[in-house]
Amino acid sequence: MKIKHEAIWRELPIAGLIPEGGTAQEYKTGDWRSRRPIWDKEKCKSCLFCWVYCPDSSVLIQDKKMIGIDYDHCKGCGICSQICPPKIGAISMVDEG
Amino acid sequence: MGKKFVAKTGNETMAEAMRQINPDVVAAYPITPATEIVQIFAQFVADGVVNTEFVATESEHSAMSACIGAAAAGARVMTSTSSQGLALMWEMLYIAAGLRLPIVMPEVNRTLSSPINIHCDHSDTMGARDVGWIQIFSENVQEAYDNLIQAVVIAEEAKLPIMVTTDGFIISHGMESMEMIPDKEVTDFIGEYKPAYSVLDVDNPFTVGAIDFTDYYFEHKRAQIEAMSEAKKIIPQVQQRFGERFGRKYAAIEEYRLSDAEVAILVLGSTAGTAKVVIDELREKGHPVGMLKLRVFRPFPFEEIVRALSSVKVLAVLDRSDGVAGIGGPVFSEVRSAMYELDIRPRIVNYVYGLGGRNIDLALIQSVFTDLEKIAKTGKAEKMVSYLGVRE
Numbered sequence: 001m002k003i004k005h006e007a008i009w010r011e012l013p014i015a016g017l018i019p020e021g022g023t024a025q026e027y028k029t030g031d032w033r034s035r036r037p038i039w040d041k042e043k044c045k046s047c048l049f050c051w052v053y054c055p056d057s058s059v060l061i062q063d064k065k066m067i068g069i070d071y072d073h074c075k076g077c078g079i080c081s082q083i084c085p086p087k088i089g090a091i092s093m094v095d096e097g
Numbered sequence: 098m099g100k101k102f103v104a105k106t107g108n109e110t111m112a113e114a115m116r117q118i119n120p121d122v123v124a125a126y127p128i129t130p131a132t133e134i135v136q137i138f139a140q141f142v143a144d145g146v147v148n149t150e151f152v153a154t155e156s157e158h159s160a161m162s163a164c165i166g167a168a169a170a171g172a173r174v175m176t177s178t179s180s181q182g183l184a185l186m187w188e189m190l191y192i193a194a195g196l197r198l199p200i201v202m203p204e205v206n207r208t209l210s211s212p213i214n215i216h217c218d219h220s221d222t223m224g225a226r227d228v229g230w231i232q233i234f235s236e237n238v239q240e241a242y243d244n245l246i247q248a249v250v251i252a253e254e255a256k257l258p259i260m261v262t263t264d265g266f267i268i269s270h271g272m273e274s275m276e277m278i279p280d281k282e283v284t285d286f287i288g289e290y291k292p293a294y295s296v297l298d299v300d301n302p303f304t305v306g307a308i309d310f311t312d313y314y315f316e317h318k319r320a321q322i323e324a325m326s327e328a329k330k331i332i333p334q335v336q337q338r339f340g341e342r343f344g345r346k347y348a349a350i351e352e353y354r355l356s357d358a359e360v361a362i363l364v365l366g367s368t369a370g371t372a373k374v375v376i377d378e379l380r381e382k383g384h385p386v387g388m389l390k391l392r393v394f395r396p397f398p399f400e401e402i403v404r405a406l407s408s409v410k411v412l413a414v415l416d417r418s419d420g421v422a423g424i425g426g427p428v429f430s431e432v433r434s435a436m437y438e439l440d441i442r443p444r445i446v447n448y449v450y451g452l453g454g455r456n457i458d459l460a461l462i463q464s465v466f467t468d469l470e471k472i473a474k475t476g477k478a479e480k481m482v483s484y485l486g487v488r489e
Protein backbone atom coordinates (compact mmCIF):
# COMPACT_ATOMS: atom_id res chain seq x y z
CA MET A 1 0.00 0.00 0.00
CA LYS A 2 1.30 3.37 -1.03
CA ILE A 3 0.50 6.30 1.25
CA LYS A 4 -0.79 9.21 -0.81
CA HIS A 5 1.11 12.43 -0.34
CA GLU A 6 -0.74 14.70 2.09
CA ALA A 7 -3.35 12.00 2.73
CA ILE A 8 -6.27 13.03 4.93
CA TRP A 9 -6.53 11.28 8.31
CA ARG A 10 -9.12 8.73 7.21
CA GLU A 11 -6.86 7.47 4.43
CA LEU A 12 -3.90 6.63 6.65
CA PRO A 13 -3.06 3.09 7.80
CA ILE A 14 -3.89 2.34 11.43
CA ALA A 15 -1.48 3.39 14.18
CA GLY A 16 0.95 5.25 11.93
CA LEU A 17 2.11 2.03 10.30
CA ILE A 18 4.22 2.29 7.21
CA PRO A 19 3.07 -0.72 5.23
CA GLU A 20 6.17 -1.18 3.03
CA GLY A 21 9.96 -1.15 3.28
CA GLY A 22 12.70 1.25 2.18
CA THR A 23 10.58 4.37 2.48
CA ALA A 24 13.34 6.47 4.10
CA GLN A 25 14.62 7.16 0.59
CA GLU A 26 11.45 9.05 -0.22
CA TYR A 27 11.74 11.21 2.84
CA LYS A 28 13.78 14.22 1.72
CA THR A 29 15.74 15.29 4.76
CA GLY A 30 18.28 17.38 2.85
CA ASP A 31 16.49 20.62 3.63
CA TRP A 32 17.75 20.50 7.22
CA ARG A 33 21.25 21.25 5.90
CA SER A 34 22.91 24.56 6.76
CA ARG A 35 26.27 23.69 5.18
CA ARG A 36 26.72 21.98 1.83
CA PRO A 37 29.58 19.68 0.81
CA ILE A 38 31.04 20.58 -2.60
CA TRP A 39 32.78 17.71 -4.34
CA ASP A 40 35.67 18.34 -6.73
CA LYS A 41 35.52 15.61 -9.36
CA GLU A 42 39.00 16.45 -10.67
CA LYS A 43 40.72 16.02 -7.30
CA CYS A 44 38.78 12.91 -6.16
CA LYS A 45 40.62 9.59 -6.24
CA SER A 46 37.54 7.51 -5.41
CA CYS A 47 39.12 6.03 -2.32
CA LEU A 48 35.51 5.94 -1.01
CA PHE A 49 36.42 6.89 2.56
CA CYS A 50 33.61 9.43 2.45
CA TRP A 51 31.20 6.77 1.24
CA VAL A 52 32.11 4.55 4.20
CA TYR A 53 31.82 7.36 6.76
CA CYS A 54 28.79 9.27 5.55
CA PRO A 55 26.11 8.65 8.24
CA ASP A 56 23.28 9.26 5.78
CA SER A 57 24.35 7.14 2.81
CA SER A 58 24.47 10.36 0.81
CA VAL A 59 27.69 9.72 -1.11
CA LEU A 60 26.66 8.38 -4.49
CA ILE A 61 28.80 5.78 -6.21
CA GLN A 62 28.68 3.87 -9.47
CA ASP A 63 31.05 1.11 -10.59
CA LYS A 64 33.15 1.64 -7.46
CA LYS A 65 33.65 5.29 -8.31
CA MET A 66 32.30 8.27 -6.48
CA ILE A 67 29.90 10.20 -8.70
CA GLY A 68 28.52 12.90 -6.42
CA ILE A 69 26.44 13.76 -3.37
CA ASP A 70 22.75 13.10 -2.81
CA TYR A 71 21.59 16.54 -1.67
CA ASP A 72 18.07 15.22 -1.05
CA HIS A 73 19.39 13.40 2.00
CA CYS A 74 22.79 14.92 2.87
CA LYS A 75 22.44 16.75 6.21
CA GLY A 76 25.65 18.72 5.83
CA CYS A 77 27.48 17.27 8.81
CA GLY A 78 30.84 17.66 7.08
CA ILE A 79 32.21 14.25 8.01
CA CYS A 80 33.02 13.54 4.36
CA SER A 81 35.13 16.69 4.08
CA GLN A 82 37.02 15.76 7.26
CA ILE A 83 37.62 12.17 6.21
CA CYS A 84 38.74 12.96 2.66
CA PRO A 85 42.56 12.60 2.83
CA PRO A 86 44.10 16.10 3.35
CA LYS A 87 46.43 15.70 0.43
CA ILE A 88 43.44 15.16 -1.82
CA GLY A 89 40.97 17.60 -0.24
CA ALA A 90 38.23 16.87 -2.72
CA ILE A 91 35.33 17.99 -0.51
CA SER A 92 34.89 21.50 0.85
CA MET A 93 32.01 22.81 2.92
CA VAL A 94 30.20 26.03 2.00
CA ASP A 95 27.31 27.77 3.75
CA GLU A 96 23.85 27.16 2.30
CA GLY A 97 22.41 30.38 0.92
CA MET B 98 -28.73 -25.29 35.23
CA GLY B 99 -28.96 -23.27 38.43
CA LYS B 100 -26.69 -20.35 39.07
CA LYS B 101 -23.41 -21.16 40.81
CA PHE B 102 -22.17 -18.59 43.23
CA VAL B 103 -18.69 -18.53 44.74
CA ALA B 104 -17.06 -16.35 47.38
CA LYS B 105 -14.13 -14.44 45.94
CA THR B 106 -12.16 -11.25 46.47
CA GLY B 107 -11.79 -8.76 43.66
CA ASN B 108 -8.21 -9.79 43.01
CA GLU B 109 -9.04 -13.50 42.97
CA THR B 110 -11.86 -12.77 40.57
CA MET B 111 -9.67 -10.77 38.20
CA ALA B 112 -7.09 -13.58 38.24
CA GLU B 113 -9.80 -16.16 37.51
CA ALA B 114 -11.08 -14.02 34.65
CA MET B 115 -7.53 -13.86 33.28
CA ARG B 116 -7.33 -17.64 33.50
CA GLN B 117 -10.51 -17.93 31.49
CA ILE B 118 -9.34 -15.34 28.96
CA ASN B 119 -6.05 -17.27 28.67
CA PRO B 120 -4.02 -14.45 27.09
CA ASP B 121 -0.99 -15.24 24.92
CA VAL B 122 1.30 -12.99 26.94
CA VAL B 123 1.22 -11.42 30.42
CA ALA B 124 4.07 -9.13 31.42
CA ALA B 125 3.82 -7.61 34.88
CA TYR B 126 5.49 -6.22 37.96
CA PRO B 127 3.90 -6.48 41.43
CA ILE B 128 2.42 -3.57 43.35
CA THR B 129 0.04 -3.37 46.30
CA PRO B 130 -2.94 -3.78 46.18
CA ALA B 131 -2.87 -5.35 42.68
CA THR B 132 -0.07 -7.86 43.34
CA GLU B 133 -2.34 -10.81 44.01
CA ILE B 134 -3.96 -10.66 40.58
CA VAL B 135 -0.77 -11.55 38.76
CA GLN B 136 0.53 -13.65 41.66
CA ILE B 137 -2.50 -15.95 41.44
CA PHE B 138 -2.32 -15.88 37.67
CA ALA B 139 1.40 -16.81 37.76
CA GLN B 140 0.36 -19.93 39.64
CA PHE B 141 -2.02 -20.80 36.80
CA VAL B 142 0.91 -20.41 34.41
CA ALA B 143 3.14 -22.59 36.61
CA ASP B 144 0.44 -25.23 36.89
CA GLY B 145 -0.03 -25.27 33.13
CA VAL B 146 -3.74 -24.40 33.24
CA VAL B 147 -3.16 -21.53 30.81
CA ASN B 148 -0.98 -21.29 27.71
CA THR B 149 0.30 -17.83 28.57
CA GLU B 150 3.89 -16.74 28.14
CA PHE B 151 4.56 -14.99 31.45
CA VAL B 152 7.20 -12.26 31.50
CA ALA B 153 8.37 -11.12 34.93
CA THR B 154 9.86 -7.67 34.35
CA GLU B 155 12.00 -5.37 36.49
CA SER B 156 9.54 -2.47 36.53
CA GLU B 157 6.11 -1.40 35.34
CA HIS B 158 7.69 0.65 32.58
CA SER B 159 9.24 -2.56 31.28
CA ALA B 160 6.05 -4.51 31.87
CA MET B 161 4.07 -2.17 29.64
CA SER B 162 6.93 -2.09 27.11
CA ALA B 163 6.89 -5.90 26.93
CA CYS B 164 3.12 -5.84 26.56
CA ILE B 165 3.42 -3.40 23.66
CA GLY B 166 6.03 -5.55 21.94
CA ALA B 167 3.98 -8.68 22.36
CA ALA B 168 0.78 -6.97 21.23
CA ALA B 169 2.53 -5.56 18.15
CA ALA B 170 3.53 -9.15 17.40
CA GLY B 171 -0.18 -9.96 17.31
CA ALA B 172 -0.60 -11.53 20.76
CA ARG B 173 -3.59 -11.15 23.08
CA VAL B 174 -1.91 -9.39 25.98
CA MET B 175 -2.79 -8.56 29.58
CA THR B 176 -1.09 -7.01 32.59
CA SER B 177 -2.17 -5.54 35.90
CA THR B 178 -1.02 -2.70 38.08
CA SER B 179 -1.95 0.06 40.53
CA SER B 180 -0.95 3.54 41.64
CA GLN B 181 2.79 4.20 41.32
CA GLY B 182 3.02 1.27 38.97
CA LEU B 183 0.57 2.91 36.60
CA ALA B 184 2.50 6.15 37.00
CA LEU B 185 5.73 4.40 36.03
CA MET B 186 3.99 3.02 32.92
CA TRP B 187 2.99 6.51 31.89
CA GLU B 188 4.88 7.10 28.65
CA MET B 189 4.22 3.54 27.51
CA LEU B 190 0.47 3.93 28.13
CA TYR B 191 0.35 6.62 25.45
CA ILE B 192 2.35 4.42 23.09
CA ALA B 193 0.07 1.41 23.58
CA ALA B 194 -2.88 3.64 22.69
CA GLY B 195 -1.19 5.38 19.75
CA LEU B 196 -0.17 2.01 18.32
CA ARG B 197 -3.81 0.90 18.74
CA LEU B 198 -2.90 -2.21 20.72
CA PRO B 199 -5.83 -3.77 22.61
CA ILE B 200 -3.94 -4.54 25.82
CA VAL B 201 -6.29 -5.39 28.70
CA MET B 202 -5.36 -4.31 32.21
CA PRO B 203 -7.17 -4.86 35.50
CA GLU B 204 -6.10 -1.77 37.44
CA VAL B 205 -6.59 -1.52 41.18
CA ASN B 206 -7.28 2.04 42.24
CA ARG B 207 -4.83 3.32 44.81
CA THR B 208 -3.70 6.82 45.60
CA LEU B 209 -0.37 8.32 44.51
CA SER B 210 2.54 9.48 46.67
CA SER B 211 3.35 11.75 48.34
CA PRO B 212 2.53 11.19 51.20
CA ILE B 213 3.01 7.49 50.56
CA ASN B 214 -0.20 5.53 51.08
CA ILE B 215 -1.44 2.20 49.77
CA HIS B 216 -5.18 2.79 50.08
CA CYS B 217 -7.89 3.58 47.60
CA ASP B 218 -8.62 6.71 45.75
CA HIS B 219 -8.90 7.36 42.03
CA SER B 220 -5.85 9.62 41.59
CA ASP B 221 -3.95 6.99 39.63
CA THR B 222 -6.42 6.30 36.84
CA MET B 223 -7.81 9.84 36.85
CA GLY B 224 -4.27 11.04 36.19
CA ALA B 225 -4.23 8.61 33.27
CA ARG B 226 -7.56 9.78 31.91
CA ASP B 227 -6.03 11.41 28.84
CA VAL B 228 -3.57 8.66 27.84
CA GLY B 229 -5.96 7.23 25.26
CA TRP B 230 -7.08 4.10 27.13
CA ILE B 231 -10.68 3.07 27.60
CA GLN B 232 -11.48 3.20 31.33
CA ILE B 233 -14.23 1.19 33.00
CA PHE B 234 -14.93 1.44 36.73
CA SER B 235 -16.51 -1.32 38.83
CA GLU B 236 -18.91 -1.12 41.76
CA ASN B 237 -18.33 -4.60 43.14
CA VAL B 238 -16.61 -7.94 42.51
CA GLN B 239 -19.28 -9.23 40.13
CA GLU B 240 -19.21 -6.10 38.03
CA ALA B 241 -15.41 -6.10 37.94
CA TYR B 242 -15.43 -9.65 36.63
CA ASP B 243 -18.11 -8.93 34.03
CA ASN B 244 -16.36 -5.73 32.98
CA LEU B 245 -13.08 -7.57 32.47
CA ILE B 246 -14.61 -10.27 30.28
CA GLN B 247 -16.34 -7.58 28.20
CA ALA B 248 -13.14 -5.55 28.12
CA VAL B 249 -11.35 -8.11 25.96
CA VAL B 250 -14.00 -7.83 23.25
CA ILE B 251 -14.33 -4.06 23.56
CA ALA B 252 -10.56 -3.52 23.29
CA GLU B 253 -10.18 -5.83 20.32
CA GLU B 254 -13.12 -4.34 18.43
CA ALA B 255 -12.14 -0.76 19.21
CA LYS B 256 -8.45 -1.54 18.68
CA LEU B 257 -7.66 0.41 21.83
CA PRO B 258 -6.16 -0.58 25.18
CA ILE B 259 -8.49 -0.78 28.14
CA MET B 260 -8.24 -0.65 31.91
CA VAL B 261 -10.90 -2.08 34.20
CA THR B 262 -10.57 -0.65 37.67
CA THR B 263 -11.49 -1.91 41.11
CA ASP B 264 -11.28 0.16 44.28
CA GLY B 265 -8.15 -0.83 46.18
CA PHE B 266 -8.82 -3.06 49.21
CA ILE B 267 -12.53 -2.24 49.16
CA ILE B 268 -13.07 -4.46 46.11
CA SER B 269 -9.60 -5.94 45.55
CA HIS B 270 -9.45 -7.54 49.00
CA GLY B 271 -13.13 -7.61 49.90
CA MET B 272 -14.74 -11.02 49.57
CA GLU B 273 -18.12 -11.12 47.93
CA SER B 274 -20.48 -13.65 46.49
CA MET B 275 -20.21 -13.70 42.71
CA GLU B 276 -21.21 -15.81 39.78
CA MET B 277 -18.50 -17.06 37.47
CA ILE B 278 -19.28 -17.83 33.86
CA PRO B 279 -18.22 -21.33 32.80
CA ASP B 280 -14.78 -21.36 31.11
CA LYS B 281 -16.06 -22.49 27.75
CA GLU B 282 -18.66 -19.75 27.60
CA VAL B 283 -16.02 -17.12 28.28
CA THR B 284 -13.89 -18.60 25.48
CA ASP B 285 -16.87 -18.45 23.12
CA PHE B 286 -17.81 -14.91 24.14
CA ILE B 287 -14.35 -13.43 23.65
CA GLY B 288 -13.73 -15.44 20.46
CA GLU B 289 -10.49 -15.77 18.60
CA TYR B 290 -8.26 -12.70 18.48
CA LYS B 291 -7.52 -11.33 15.03
CA PRO B 292 -4.94 -8.58 15.43
CA ALA B 293 -5.04 -5.50 13.21
CA TYR B 294 -1.38 -6.11 12.45
CA SER B 295 1.49 -8.33 13.47
CA VAL B 296 5.20 -7.61 13.09
CA LEU B 297 5.68 -11.36 12.74
CA ASP B 298 3.84 -11.25 9.41
CA VAL B 299 7.04 -11.53 7.34
CA ASP B 300 5.15 -11.67 4.05
CA ASN B 301 3.84 -8.16 4.62
CA PRO B 302 6.69 -6.18 6.16
CA PHE B 303 5.90 -2.79 7.68
CA THR B 304 7.32 -0.27 10.08
CA VAL B 305 5.60 0.30 13.43
CA GLY B 306 6.38 3.28 15.64
CA ALA B 307 8.07 5.39 12.96
CA ILE B 308 8.85 9.04 13.62
CA ASP B 309 6.04 11.33 12.56
CA PHE B 310 6.60 15.04 12.18
CA THR B 311 4.52 18.13 11.58
CA ASP B 312 3.26 16.72 8.29
CA TYR B 313 1.42 13.59 9.55
CA TYR B 314 1.32 13.47 13.37
CA PHE B 315 -1.91 15.47 13.55
CA GLU B 316 -3.66 13.17 11.05
CA HIS B 317 -2.58 10.06 12.95
CA LYS B 318 -3.78 11.56 16.25
CA ARG B 319 -7.05 12.55 14.65
CA ALA B 320 -7.59 8.94 13.61
CA GLN B 321 -6.84 7.75 17.16
CA ILE B 322 -9.32 10.26 18.59
CA GLU B 323 -11.93 8.94 16.16
CA ALA B 324 -11.28 5.41 17.42
CA MET B 325 -12.17 6.55 20.95
CA SER B 326 -15.40 8.11 19.64
CA GLU B 327 -16.15 4.87 17.79
CA ALA B 328 -15.67 3.00 21.06
CA LYS B 329 -18.80 4.79 22.29
CA LYS B 330 -20.77 2.68 19.81
CA ILE B 331 -18.82 -0.54 20.38
CA ILE B 332 -19.10 -0.60 24.19
CA PRO B 333 -22.94 -0.74 24.37
CA GLN B 334 -23.00 -3.40 21.65
CA VAL B 335 -20.63 -5.61 23.62
CA GLN B 336 -22.51 -4.91 26.85
CA GLN B 337 -25.76 -5.89 25.16
CA ARG B 338 -24.32 -9.13 23.78
CA PHE B 339 -23.01 -9.90 27.26
CA GLY B 340 -26.40 -9.20 28.82
CA GLU B 341 -28.23 -11.39 26.33
CA ARG B 342 -25.87 -14.27 26.98
CA PHE B 343 -25.29 -14.06 30.69
CA GLY B 344 -28.28 -12.12 31.99
CA ARG B 345 -26.47 -9.20 33.59
CA LYS B 346 -27.20 -5.92 31.89
CA TYR B 347 -24.65 -3.13 31.67
CA ALA B 348 -24.38 0.32 30.08
CA ALA B 349 -21.94 3.22 30.15
CA ILE B 350 -23.94 4.72 33.00
CA GLU B 351 -26.29 3.27 35.59
CA GLU B 352 -29.26 5.25 36.81
CA TYR B 353 -30.48 4.52 40.30
CA ARG B 354 -33.90 5.90 41.25
CA LEU B 355 -33.03 8.85 39.07
CA SER B 356 -36.00 9.31 36.74
CA ASP B 357 -38.03 11.34 39.25
CA ALA B 358 -35.16 12.52 41.47
CA GLU B 359 -34.89 16.22 42.26
CA VAL B 360 -31.46 15.98 43.82
CA ALA B 361 -28.86 13.45 42.78
CA ILE B 362 -25.28 12.41 43.19
CA LEU B 363 -22.88 11.13 40.57
CA VAL B 364 -20.32 8.55 41.67
CA LEU B 365 -17.86 5.99 40.33
CA GLY B 366 -16.82 2.63 41.73
CA SER B 367 -17.67 1.01 45.04
CA THR B 368 -19.20 4.15 46.56
CA ALA B 369 -22.24 3.50 44.38
CA GLY B 370 -23.10 0.48 46.51
CA THR B 371 -23.00 2.53 49.70
CA ALA B 372 -24.98 5.32 48.10
CA LYS B 373 -27.77 2.96 47.03
CA VAL B 374 -28.40 2.10 50.69
CA VAL B 375 -28.62 5.78 51.61
CA ILE B 376 -30.92 6.50 48.68
CA ASP B 377 -33.26 3.64 49.60
CA GLU B 378 -33.46 4.90 53.18
CA LEU B 379 -34.13 8.48 52.10
CA ARG B 380 -36.67 7.39 49.51
CA GLU B 381 -38.58 5.55 52.21
CA LYS B 382 -38.84 8.83 54.06
CA GLY B 383 -40.13 10.49 50.91
CA HIS B 384 -37.01 12.31 49.74
CA PRO B 385 -36.76 12.53 45.93
CA VAL B 386 -33.10 11.46 45.70
CA GLY B 387 -31.23 9.43 43.11
CA MET B 388 -27.88 8.55 41.70
CA LEU B 389 -26.03 8.29 38.44
CA LYS B 390 -23.15 5.82 38.46
CA LEU B 391 -20.52 6.35 35.81
CA ARG B 392 -19.24 2.97 34.71
CA VAL B 393 -17.39 4.01 31.57
CA PHE B 394 -15.24 7.09 32.11
CA ARG B 395 -13.29 6.87 28.84
CA PRO B 396 -14.74 7.41 26.32
CA PHE B 397 -16.64 10.00 28.34
CA PRO B 398 -20.39 9.28 27.90
CA PHE B 399 -21.49 12.91 27.94
CA GLU B 400 -24.66 12.39 25.88
CA GLU B 401 -25.91 9.74 28.29
CA ILE B 402 -25.02 11.89 31.30
CA VAL B 403 -26.81 14.94 29.94
CA ARG B 404 -29.88 12.88 29.11
CA ALA B 405 -30.00 11.17 32.50
CA LEU B 406 -29.52 14.34 34.54
CA SER B 407 -31.54 16.83 32.52
CA SER B 408 -34.45 17.01 34.95
CA VAL B 409 -32.42 16.98 38.17
CA LYS B 410 -32.45 20.27 40.11
CA VAL B 411 -29.27 19.90 42.13
CA LEU B 412 -26.43 17.52 41.44
CA ALA B 413 -23.36 16.66 43.47
CA VAL B 414 -20.43 15.06 41.68
CA LEU B 415 -18.47 12.91 44.09
CA ASP B 416 -14.80 12.75 43.11
CA ARG B 417 -12.48 10.24 44.72
CA SER B 418 -9.52 12.35 43.61
CA ASP B 419 -8.72 16.03 43.29
CA GLY B 420 -7.30 17.64 40.19
CA VAL B 421 -5.12 19.84 42.41
CA ALA B 422 -6.13 22.57 40.02
CA GLY B 423 -8.07 24.76 42.41
CA ILE B 424 -11.40 23.70 40.95
CA GLY B 425 -12.11 20.31 42.52
CA GLY B 426 -12.02 16.89 40.96
CA PRO B 427 -11.75 15.82 37.33
CA VAL B 428 -15.17 14.12 37.15
CA PHE B 429 -16.78 17.34 38.38
CA SER B 430 -15.09 19.44 35.71
CA GLU B 431 -16.12 17.09 32.93
CA VAL B 432 -19.69 16.52 34.09
CA ARG B 433 -20.21 20.21 34.64
CA SER B 434 -18.86 20.92 31.19
CA ALA B 435 -21.16 18.29 29.66
CA MET B 436 -24.22 19.79 31.38
CA TYR B 437 -23.53 23.18 29.80
CA GLU B 438 -25.23 21.66 26.73
CA LEU B 439 -28.57 22.24 28.43
CA ASP B 440 -30.38 25.58 28.49
CA ILE B 441 -31.88 24.77 31.87
CA ARG B 442 -29.33 22.82 33.83
CA PRO B 443 -29.01 21.58 37.37
CA ARG B 444 -27.01 23.37 39.98
CA ILE B 445 -23.80 21.32 40.21
CA VAL B 446 -21.46 21.11 43.18
CA ASN B 447 -18.47 18.94 43.90
CA TYR B 448 -17.53 16.79 46.85
CA VAL B 449 -14.00 15.44 46.94
CA TYR B 450 -13.89 12.47 49.29
CA GLY B 451 -12.00 9.37 50.29
CA LEU B 452 -8.48 10.57 49.53
CA GLY B 453 -5.86 8.07 50.63
CA GLY B 454 -8.54 5.56 51.60
CA ARG B 455 -10.48 7.82 54.00
CA ASN B 456 -13.70 5.96 54.65
CA ILE B 457 -16.93 7.06 53.04
CA ASP B 458 -19.90 5.90 55.09
CA LEU B 459 -23.68 6.17 55.00
CA ALA B 460 -23.73 9.28 57.20
CA LEU B 461 -21.33 11.19 54.95
CA ILE B 462 -23.35 10.42 51.84
CA GLN B 463 -26.52 11.33 53.67
CA SER B 464 -24.95 14.67 54.62
CA VAL B 465 -24.42 15.37 50.93
CA PHE B 466 -28.10 14.80 50.20
CA THR B 467 -29.00 17.08 53.12
CA ASP B 468 -26.79 19.80 51.61
CA LEU B 469 -28.32 19.29 48.18
CA GLU B 470 -31.86 19.58 49.46
CA LYS B 471 -30.89 22.80 51.18
CA ILE B 472 -29.44 24.13 47.94
CA ALA B 473 -32.62 23.08 46.10
CA LYS B 474 -34.71 24.96 48.64
CA THR B 475 -32.68 28.15 48.95
CA GLY B 476 -31.33 28.22 45.40
CA LYS B 477 -27.93 28.99 46.86
CA ALA B 478 -24.82 26.84 47.15
CA GLU B 479 -22.37 28.04 49.75
CA LYS B 480 -19.44 26.25 48.19
CA MET B 481 -18.73 24.94 44.73
CA VAL B 482 -16.18 22.42 45.98
CA SER B 483 -16.34 20.73 49.39
CA TYR B 484 -14.03 18.20 50.99
CA LEU B 485 -16.10 15.42 52.46
CA GLY B 486 -14.75 13.66 55.51
CA VAL B 487 -11.65 15.78 56.01
CA ARG B 488 -11.02 17.28 59.46
CA GLU B 489 -11.58 21.01 59.22
Ligand code: SF4
Binds near residue numbers: 037055057058
Ligand atom coordinates in the same frame (compact mmCIF):
# COMPACT_ATOMS: atom_id res chain seq x y z
S1 SF4 C 1 28.06 16.31 4.68
FE1 SF4 C 1 27.65 14.55 6.00
S2 SF4 C 1 25.68 13.80 5.25
FE2 SF4 C 1 26.49 15.12 3.63
S3 SF4 C 1 27.56 13.75 2.28
FE3 SF4 C 1 29.05 14.54 3.74
S4 SF4 C 1 29.11 13.03 5.35
FE4 SF4 C 1 27.25 12.64 4.17
Ligand code: SF4
Binds near residue numbers: 043048084090
Ligand atom coordinates in the same frame (compact mmCIF):
# COMPACT_ATOMS: atom_id res chain seq x y z
S1 SF4 D 1 37.15 10.70 0.46
FE1 SF4 D 1 37.67 12.27 -1.01
S2 SF4 D 1 38.92 11.22 -2.51
FE2 SF4 D 1 37.91 9.65 -1.32
S3 SF4 D 1 36.10 9.24 -2.52
FE3 SF4 D 1 35.51 10.76 -1.04
S4 SF4 D 1 35.79 12.69 -2.08
FE4 SF4 D 1 36.86 11.16 -3.31
